[in-house]
Amino acid sequence: MKGGRGKNVPDDDHAIRHVPWARLRRDEDDNVIGFLPQAFQLRPEEEYLSVNWMEYHDGDRDRQMTLSIWGMRASFERPLGAKSAFGIASVATIKDISQAAGARVRVTHEPDGDRNPGHAGIRQLPRDDLNLLEAIAADAFIEKVNNADIPDEPATG
Amino acid sequence: MIEIARPSQPRAATSFLGRDTGLEHVVSDNTHRIITRYADALRKRPTPGSLEAVDAEKDLAERLFDAIAAAKMLTAQVAMHLDREWRDKIFQQLDSLHDADEWQADDEPIRQGSFSTFLKAMLALRPNRRPGLGLSHNGQLVAAWTTDRDRLTIEFFPNDRVRWVLVRYIEDEPDRFAADTPVSRLGEGLAPHHPEHWFVR
Numbered sequence: 171m172k173g174g175r176g177k178n179v180p181d182d183d184h185a186i187r188h189v190p191w192a193r194l195r196r197d198e199d200d201n202v203i204g205f206l207p208q209a210f211q212l213r214p215e216e217e218y219l220s221v222n223w224m225e226y227h228d229g230d231r232d233r234q235m236t237l238s239i240w241g242m243r244a245s246f247e248r249p250l251g252a253k254s255a256f257g258i259a260s261v262a263t264i265k266d267i268s269q270a271a272g273a274r275v276r277v278t279h280e281p282d283g284d285r286n287p288g289h290a291g292i293r294q295l296p297r298d299d300l301n302l303l304e305a306i307a308a309d310a311f312i313e314k315v316n317n318a319d320i321p322d323e324p325a326t327g
Numbered sequence: 328m329i330e331i332a333r334p335s336q337p338r339a340a341t342s343f344l345g346r347d348t349g350l351e352h353v354v355s356d357n358t359h360r361i362i363t364r365y366a367d368a369l370r371k372r373p374t375p376g377s378l379e380a381v382d383a384e385k386d387l388a389e390r391l392f393d394a395i396a397a398a399k400m401l402t403a404q405v406a407m408h409l410d411r412e413w414r415d416k417i418f419q420q421l422d423s424l425h426d427a428d429e430w431q432a433d434d435e436p437i438r439q440g441s442f443s444t445f446l447k448a449m450l451a452l453r454p455n456r457r458p459g460l461g462l463s464h465n466g467q468l469v470a471a472w473t474t475d476r477d478r479l480t481i482e483f484f485p486n487d488r489v490r491w492v493l494v495r496y497i498e499d500e501p502d503r504f505a506a507d508t509p510v511s512r513l514g515e516g517l518a519p520h521h522p523e524h525w526f527v528r
Contacts, residue, residue: 191429195471195478196459198416200423203473207480207492208463213433251429300482300492301505308478308494 172226173279179290181262185221185277186238187311188246191253195307205257205311207303210295218291223279224258226288235315240323241286252318257311264292264310271302391425394436394466401442408450413457420460435466440485442468447510448481448489452517454526472525476501479525481513489513493520 179185193209194202212219227237235258243250261277268275275294282289296302398421406414425436445468458470463482472479481491491513492505506516514522 190431190434191426192424192431192434192462193464193469195461195473195480197473198420198457198459200420200459203459203471206461206469206471208461208467208469208482211463213464247432248430251426251431253426253429300480300490301503304478304480304492304494304503304505 173223173281175279175281177279179223179261179277179279180225181260181265183223183225183261184258185261185264185290185292186224186235186242186256186258186315187219187221188242188250188317189255189257191251194253194255202255202314204314205255205307207300207307209257210303210306210311212295212297218278218280218293219295220280221277221290221292222286222288223277223290224288226279226290236320238288239315239317239320241282241288243323245282245286245289250317254317256315256317257307258313258315259306259310264306267305267310268295268302271296271299271305273299273302387430388427391427391430391436394439395421395425397439398437398442401439401446405446405450416457417460424460424462431464434462434464437462437468438466438485441466441483444468444483444485444487444489444510445470447487448483448513451510451514452522452526454522456526456528474525477524479517479522483510487511491517493517495520495524 173179187210189205189209193206195204195206196202210219222238222242224231224234224238227234229237235256239256242256264277265275273294273296275292277290277292280289280291281287399418402409402414402417409417421437448470454472456472458472458481461469461471463469468483470481470483475496477493477495479491479493481489483489487510488507489510490505490507492503495502504520508516
């Protein structure tokens with residue numbers, strides 16, 4: 171089994187994060203352009219920024235991404251909105267950008283039981299460094315996947 | 328363009344909620360949908376197992392309705408300073424941001440203090456190019472302008488404060504600036520960074 175609670179996710183691997191519709195960067199006509207810095211802002215009660223470790227799952231990249239998204243969908247209270255999206259970033263890029271801003275972040279495996287075993291967290295991310303959050307939004311999470319483009323998980327049993 | 332006012336359909340819904348407060352002229356399709364969902368949830372005969380979920384949906388629908396309605400009422404107070412096209416766009420964006428189908432559990436709807444600061448900023452800056460809008464998890468409105476790779480993002484807080492961050496590429500190198508200021512000094516703070524780059528079509 172890969173990883174283990176609290177273990178570092180390898181730098182060559184990728185983090186994927188769900189971004190709700192309200193925190194997608196849009197133009198005045200609601201065309202989606204990317205992610206807002208606020209999409210990566212910790213809530214007061216959060217110890218780390220929730221992401222998923224894509225390479226926790228076996229298979230090709232599409233398979234890893236799909237399994238990660240199914241895990242995230244299973245872990246949310248409400249169904250994820252059809253207009254929401256997922257951002258993908260390289261772990262090394264997240265660390266490099268953060269370090270340039272004076273923050274030594276760690277990306278650690280934080281499995282959420284059977285429903286989302288690939289769950290991970292970005293730790294030591296400053297809560298209020300808007301410059302850093304902006305850089306993470308635009309220069310780290312450079313790939314966007316629309317929730318609506320990923321099929322539902324087939325029913326089991 | 329999305330229709331903002333639908334006086335015929337929302338009237339029954341606002342009456343149903345006991346909120347016949349003259350808001351019909353600012354109730355849009357999306358708001359109407361929220362109210363309808365709320366009404367549907369209340370009409371269902373709840374079983375013990377479904378009671379909690381229905382209550383949660385009702386609470387959410389009501390909170391979103393209240394937040395949108397209050398923001399629209401605030402806008403109405405300064406309507407004489409906004410052209411109709413811009414006012415309609417703001418209403419449309421508010422509805423879109425509070426789409427119940429897209430709502431994230433634990434998010435806060437727009438805070439009236441934040442929206443008030445946004446209106447003050449927009450009336451002062453008068454950007455010819457309107458911003459895209461977003462919402463932080465705790466209900467602060469966020470305005471974003473994007474020109475190629477250059478980005479300006481402003482977050483609006485209650486008590487007339489704003490936090491902004493911009494990135495401008497000069498010879499392929501990003502220049503980054505951020506500040507936290509009173510809204511009254513927003514224009515002054517942005518001026519050295521040529522905000523017309525974002526604000527003028």
